[in-house]
Amino acid sequence: MARAQGLDLVEVAPNARPPVAKMLDYGRFKYEQSKREREGRRRQKGASLHQVKMRPNIGKHDMEAKARTAARLLRNGDKVKISIMFRGREITHRDIGQERIYEMLETLEQNEVPTVIEKPISTEGRFMSVIVAEDKPKAKAMADARAAAAAEAGEAAG
Template sequence: MRVNEQIRISPVRVINAEGGMLGVMPTNKALEAAREVGMDLVEVAPNERPPVCKIIDFGKFKYTQKKRLSKQKQHQVQIKEIRVRPKTGDHDIEVKVKRAREFLEAKDKVLVNVLFRGRELAHIDEGRRVMEEVLQALEEVGKLEKNPSMEGRRMTAILAPRS
């Protein structure tokens, strides 16, 4: 982005501070017009023929551009985790599902863990039922990214937010 004396090409198409077209004029004449109103001549479209320059306050222009870029920052996706056990009660599962739904609506991924302790490993089918119940409840807000699988004493699945 070129400002004032950095603009080398002549002639340039000039737009005033209100957005009105002043027309095509030599660069030194455009600089004079900018100085008369106490502003800067900024090249906004250098690839056009002739290049387009605008008479604006350059400091204010940079500030608004910086502000616009900060608003466009992307959401940093995190993996949130919910843990349940094969003997977890229905109401407790509903609470965990509600929390997971909030995570998915905030565009975060959810790791669903079913933890097994001691003799619970003999009843993996009960843990699978709990996992399916959670996944079914979150079906409309999340899509399955990793199918449920056993990893040692835990069964895990990953849900990603629906676009």
């Protein structure tokens, strides 16, 4: 019957009792199945990891610029790897590297980007790094508080 119509007999659920088979064009079926998989992969948005590199003797303004970049990436839902790159004998002053990382995290908090540490500070070769992501519940609470304050200020003015 399937051959007469130019279709294939495809077993859809082999584990079912009785097994289920469909009459369909197998080439078209495979094409539509791969198309659905591609569409599903495209819609799946995994948080990508971006890196912000700096040196232990970074200046204040440069640190703020790097923090703004990290804040933008975190707000977009990406994870950020904050790395301190040591050169030469700087590696003996790891405490300074840790201070810079904590300064960066404080600057992010001041820019109203709450963070959660996903991977604690670790040293790999001449790099000291930490991986952070946006703390979504805390960010939502901050946004709600800002909206409430704005509404209250609007009522007081009106």
